[in-house]
Amino acid sequence: MADRIYRVNMTDLTTSIEDVPSEWMGLGGRGLTSTIVAAEVEPTCHPLGPKNKLVIAPGLLSGTPAANSGRLSIGAKSPLTGTIKEANAGGTAAQMLAKLGCKALIIEGQPKDDIWYSLHFTKDGITINEESELIGKGNFAVVDAVHQRMGETNGVITIGPAGEMRLSAANISVKDPDGKLRSNGRGGLGAVMGSKRIKFIAIDPTDAKIELADPEKFAAANKTFAKALVDNPISQALAQYGTNVLVNIINEAGALPTRNFTSGQFEGHEAISGETMHDMIVERSGKPRHNCHKGCVIQCSQIFNDKNGNYKTSGFEYESIWAMGADCCVDNLDHIAEADHLMDDIGIDTIETSVAMGVAMEAGVLEFGDGEGICRILKEEIAKGTPLGRIIGNGAASVGRAFGVTRVPVVKNQAIPAYDPRAVKGIGITYATSTQGADHTMGYTIATNILGVGGSLDPLSKEGQIELSRNLQIATAAIDSTGMCLFIAFAALDDESCLPALIDMINARFGINLTGDDVTNLGATILKTERAFNQAAGFTSKDDQLPEFFMEEPIAPHNVVWDYTEEEIAKFWDF
Amino acid sequence: MADRIYRVNMTDLTTSIEDVPSEWMGLGGRGLTSTIVAAEVEPTCHPLGPKNKLVIAPGLLSGTPAANSGRLSIGAKSPLTGTIKEANAGGTAAQMLAKLGCKALIIEGQPKDDIWYSLHFTKDGITINEESELIGKGNFAVVDAVHQRMGETNGVITIGPAGEMRLSAANISVKDPDGKLRSNGRGGLGAVMGSKRIKFIAIDPTDAKIELADPEKFAAANKTFAKALVDNPISQALAQYGTNVLVNIINEAGALPTRNFTSGQFEGHEAISGETMHDMIVERSGKPRHNCHKGCVIQCSQIFNDKNGNYKTSGFEYESIWAMGADCCVDNLDHIAEADHLMDDIGIDTIETSVAMGVAMEAGVLEFGDGEGICRILKEEIAKGTPLGRIIGNGAASVGRAFGVTRVPVVKNQAIPAYDPRAVKGIGITYATSTQGADHTMGYTIATNILGVGGSLDPLSKEGQIELSRNLQIATAAIDSTGMCLFIAFAALDDESCLPALIDMINARFGINLTGDDVTNLGATILKTERAFNQAAGFTSKDDQLPEFFMEEPIAPHNVVWDYTEEEIAKFWDF
16 A cells, blocks of 8 residues: 555544655655654644644555564653653554555544544554553453454554553564564553553454565565575574673673672573573573564564463563563573563563662662562553552653662663673763663664674774764664564674665665665764754753763772763764 | 851761862852852762762841841752752751851761761861761650750751651751751752761750841841741731731632642632631640741741640641642641641651642542551551652652552652642743742742732733743842841732841841842852852753643633743843
8 A cells, every 4th residue: 555644643533644745755764753743843842732642653664575674663752861761662553654654653642531542554544443452451461352342363462550651661572473472662652552541452454565676686675685694693693692692791791780880790581591591591481582573584482381381471672671680680590581571561661660769779678689570560550550669660760860869870860771881881972862761773783893793893992982872873763663573683784695685675665766875874863853852842961861870889800980071972963 | 256167078987177268258058158168069070979068058137137047048958959958947057057057967978887976066166076866866856865864955957767768858956945857858958967867866956046247237227027927917917827828819819739739729728717717726735837047037837736736737838738638638727737747757748648648649649638657657558668658758759659640749859839830920930940840839830820929910821931930049049148037028028128128137147248139140140150059060951941740731710721832931041
């Protein structure tokens, strides 16, 4: 079907379908969500008010047979950071929406009354339906209900109780091919969906179909592209151990933030490592390899079973395991898996919430290492919306403010993830300068600083880190627009055939003639669009900084501090 | 005694006494605290970390016989707003410190261990003493303990449990001549004192004495000055009904924010008015007139007794009564007085905390009108530091974030007080532009907009409001530097003899020759110093705005919205 813009107005409960404006034609994914948010959302508006908009967009290649192209971008003004925000996830929705001709779905306005709704997206358009049965229920119950009501082929985009409560760490979840969940995790987008009073969006894939301008050229490029992905050694490591392969690597590098960022190494790292996890999965008849969307050839996900061989969680990522593991000193993967499962169901970002738990541990709310305590707080406090649950569910900075803790690892109010910026300076530049608060995925310098991908650069030296972060942030913004999983970047950086094949696929999809420079320019333009939004919202170079304690407290084992001046960091934006 | 700078370093527990640098010589009160904070505190530092400093300074005329000169300024970087902050209060400490030769007391650093301390300020210097007995205790217990340990003549500066917990609404209290409390209320300065682990400062007035350069000239000027104050009709109304005379006046003007800022008039206004309060005080053998410091000739404070004629509270201000009354819809002065007493004891700002209660009522935490509920939350939640207590004790914005409420009346994170900016546009300009977040005392346009003091200006028209607010903010910054109570402004604006007499007193105190222009320049310089600090901390014109809902929701009875553009407001700073 031809691409259209779908619009839902939740103030007057109307929908409309519009032609794609020419200036949005060449955009997809993050490029499109950020462009629409920048064009249509008042930068100073309240993120939970009627003026914010939630924009959902498949990538340029979503819905095509292209390997690893199933990511769905969701954007808005973030209630956590106050900046522009895009988060993407796998699952089945991106491919369905793209095949149904949805270039972007824009949800605007806000119901005046406290009535909840769901949306049903079909080939005939969108219907808005009142919803009461599922209010207060977890994400897994929503998926089950959609299956029962509308059939198992339907895609699902959903929020849990966290999103309903408009907690700043609430995420948006997307059903994967096995009926499990993937999350648009960061920045509190679930709270924006909750502020629109939409519990879930079901997508009926009937008659969903995509047209390729040049199917033969597309197939040839896709073959080259997929081979580059499959042959890449990092892809292979991800396939075997998942992203959690990083626990031992980052611990060895002395950059595994431990005990609320007071050390760079965790004594219990072996117990939570990818290698240990792999053995547990095999022993318990889980699946070490699993795809979050159709067409993924890397398959870094997994099915993690409990001791009795029953399903517990999937998409069990390094950053989640690090946050509950090293940062909260929990050396028990079963506790971590249980917490991961609970957070998927509650619909709350694992990174933000777990780092918040670490700050709460420093405040004495619970003991470091208390994995059962984390699960108890998730079930009894956050899911139920108690005051403590709301403090933690609003993120790490919220906990710091509530309890007067000054060691709070956040940038622009968003929790710093699993790589200590003192010990890996490139990623610190990404945290500081990202248009979306601290987020490793925005410019993953770990590739070059630690993994030797795309060259190598000493993580402890200041030399070259700004350029590295800048190049990766530009490339990432472009990749995030294609619908591609970010993990194609490892192959793209080291295999000469990969990036041209990707560009060939875009050209063969639309019948156009993009060059590599066009793609780089696209990435740079996206970053500048996002930054302009933030500046209009009041952000300055003072916000592009790490918290004070990184400058004051050396971290073991390298005993290094963060030592960039404001002026040095500001050079990031010289492009 | 000759003026000196007293410094206490809480990191290494040392004290020092320094000569006054020449550039600080002509400063006092807010002029001095803001100058010192701007000079010595890193603008981007964590307000609760070791880099912030708490600066305590009597005014230029404090300790002299000048009428109404007993205000004590305390400054720091605010943990509530992130801006520079000064709050001043009456009580006995300013006069004692001035007479002991304390130009300013600068408290810096932070103990590494969780040990609490007190300071004892005497003519021989400052001693730092470990304190354990009073930790967790309320302010009244501190005053009693100081009386018992050191004698009733000692002055006291103290924090309650709120300051110990470093809550953002925690205030600092100062003992008044009757052993009751006055508060440096706004901006969370109590949390800064708590972060330094200082429970209280006792001041021994032995041998305290002030020198006047020209005692005769001083006495003559003081006589003129005091007469201007006493003769002023606003002074007289304040003496009869306290500041609470304003309930009926502001309700009549349609500017009494009611039910969390959803109306401009409160049905129950008569029950909480100054007139009703006066009758209750007389009937219960309280005192309708009472001075918060020696030498006050206005005496707007009062002793408010309970039904049995026992002391309940004093300094029972309009803004506190409005906040618990109209904003929370509590039409029972006994409930409000009980809450006022509890807040004095807990050491928490009545405005911030009560506006926070209003937002919590909108969130459904308790019912509008539930005065007993407010008292219960104060006693059982805030005083005990429960999660709900910390959410509310961190202020209105904290409650909004926790519960996803979008109607949150704050500027720079600080609660908007008792005058709706839609119905009194001048005060809205003050809220928006003040260097310290929403604060009516920073440029009290109510004088001219409502009370007809200093001319009159239609509160509903945009005409002239920026100039009015600017002139008053400049004058206020100067007055806040003298140690004078702000209520001298009513006489200063309407009685030609008042301001020259004030300047004569400063000149007679120091043997100098200030002119009226010098005083205006001082005020302007203070504002610019404060703004420069804020800009260096990352504040921009985007922060000089009122919340979105003031622009979207007309307020009854005038059905007006806030309608200034960012560009219009920015003109405030053209001086």
